[in-house]
Amino acid sequence: DTAVSQTPKYLVTQMGNDKSIKCEQNLGHDTMYWYKQDSKKFLKIMFSYNNKELIINETVPNRFSPKSPDKAHLNLHINSLELGDSAVYFCASSRSGGRADTQYFGPGTRLTVL
């Protein structure tokens, strides 16, 4: 069974469109995260949720809106997509968000904006 899954794996879309990426974890974890892998291959945190509550909200454009319908899901909705949004987006989860908690990453979603 896949612990952290993301859909879709690849997403190609036009500038200006609105799209969503879904993430689900079956580990029973309380905390979930979204990361963006930038052009230099750095991973940077975007958001984290603990039991459906927003904990970390980095300075990302407000076109990005996370939604957590329950603690097993954290979806990322992006409005008015721009060329610079092209990247690989990773979802992750950890048991409780504690500093010693291991993060489990999804396989990533490669977003290409044309």
Place this chain on the structure above:
Amino acid sequence: ILNVEQSPQSLHVQEGDSTNFTCSFPSSNFYALHWYRWETAKSPKALFVMTLNGDEKKKGRISATLNTKEGYSYLYIKGSQPEDSATYLCVGYQGAQKLVFGQGTRLTINP
């Protein structure tokens, strides 16, 4: 701002040789340090989490040490194998919950 610096950025090692690389971080307000292994086209996988000064962790041929007073951690790989080729990420914390990733050390093992 917590800066997590890794060196070298890339490393080529002959199969069978041992190697090590470094993660540096500010020594004040240390919380925890994680090492992840990230193979190309896959997602990062946890290797170690280290919390105490002097911690030493080992998993097979890979081990790590932690010095929180001077702000560094070493990752060692003994007898490198081609399957060790990956990017090794060091991750620290800024504040209570925000993870900060280093830029990684890309390790290539030459057969």
